Amino acid sequence: MSNAIMEPTPTDWNGQIMQKRIAGRYAAERRFKAMGFLAVALSTLFLAFLLFTMMGQGLRGFQRTEIAVDFDFPALTSGATAASISGPNADAALNSMDIPGIVELAVSEQYGELSEGLLTTGAAGNARQMLLDNPSLVTAKQQLWLPVDSRLDVAFKRDGEPAAEQTVAALAQKDALRTGFNWTFLTGADATDPSAVGIWAAFKGSLMTMAITLMLAFPVGILAALYLEEYAAKNKLTDIIEVSINNLAAVPSIIFGLLGLAVFLTMFGMPRSSALVGGLTLALMTMPVIVIAGRNAVKSVPPSIRDAALGIGASPVQVVFHHVLPLALPGILTGTIIGMARALGETAPLLMIGMRAFIPAAPEGFTEATTALPVQIYLWSDEVNQGFVEKTSAAIIVLLIFLLGMNALAIYLRNRFETRW
């Protein structure tokens, strides 16, 4: 037996070779750490850049430029009183007053040659609403602040066309312009004039579409997940089903739009661009996501809980509904909310089923023509008018806040109800 094997020479850790190797290992560790940090920093930078651009552009979208208009109401309305335009007949009385004509008259009297195209298309409606809210305005001379046309709006906020800049300069000299909060943007619907557009119709359309999606995808998804995990035999058929579900979850969303077009619109003749068809199409897209999340959640419930429940005499249905489902629910809910958030931001399938029409009013029912938030953003981003740039960003901010809320809810639910074994 040789001595070399029995008594190996101890490693000389302080020697030059070993010191070099140790230094190399530490350097590799530092390099890896730096690379990871760089990746995180880069993605944070992109996110910050996105938010910064959105905020910079979009916050202006929540503001509007207003102009002071003097109304000599007693003369203009030929003796309307506060009593005649309030109460149950207020709407009819205001309609008979020809408010657009009154506004036009007042503006042309005050601003003369500048008055051409001064106000936005919705200005008369704003004036009407002011009178409805406060009928006593009509009894005296009043100064009302009305939103200006989008060309002037753009010129006042930043650089616009030269002609609009000149008008704005002339008006600013008279101290007639101010910046106000754009309530119309939160309460209105789509319009041709960017300073009269609003997001409410699209928001409501999105909510209605999501409601249909949730009602359909959630129960079907949960039941499918439970059946596949708890009851289905493991054979060729369930393998095919598994591949299909995974495939459906990964298919480009536009395919679901084609499906919706072919099946719901053409075969079943459902109403075009309605929240019903949009919801059904998005439900098809969300269901596989819920099934996959649900299966993982059901799988992670330990078998010992099932065995214990069966051992004390629970039936298989009781085991599933009393024990497995409650324990798996946080995971399922998280998956559902993330799936819904994805559906909320989806444009392509909705474009396919005709939800890109110009809809100037909020939908009243599920079968009416509707628009949705992301589609509205897509449509506005295509507009030529400069005023739409900031409206697009503002709509994106609304959508981002909505999504952030949903994801926060998902995280809260997960932390609140998650059980660990």
Place this chain on the structure above:
Amino acid sequence: MIVVMAAGYTANLTANPFATITTVTVQIVALLTGDQDFGSPHTLAAFALGLALFVTTFFLNYVALRAVKKYREAYE
């Protein structure tokens, strides 16, 4: 879908990443957002493009699932 906003509409077979190109999704959107009959060649072409997209993703998914199955078994 995001490419509908970014990519162009002209078909262009090139390897140059800076050249204007189009994608299948863009073409489907472009074909289907007009006012045609359901049986028109435009609509049918869009469905053919959709089928091509579906088959491609199905194949990729199948490969992915096979890979996952193969390597997962090695650890169990």
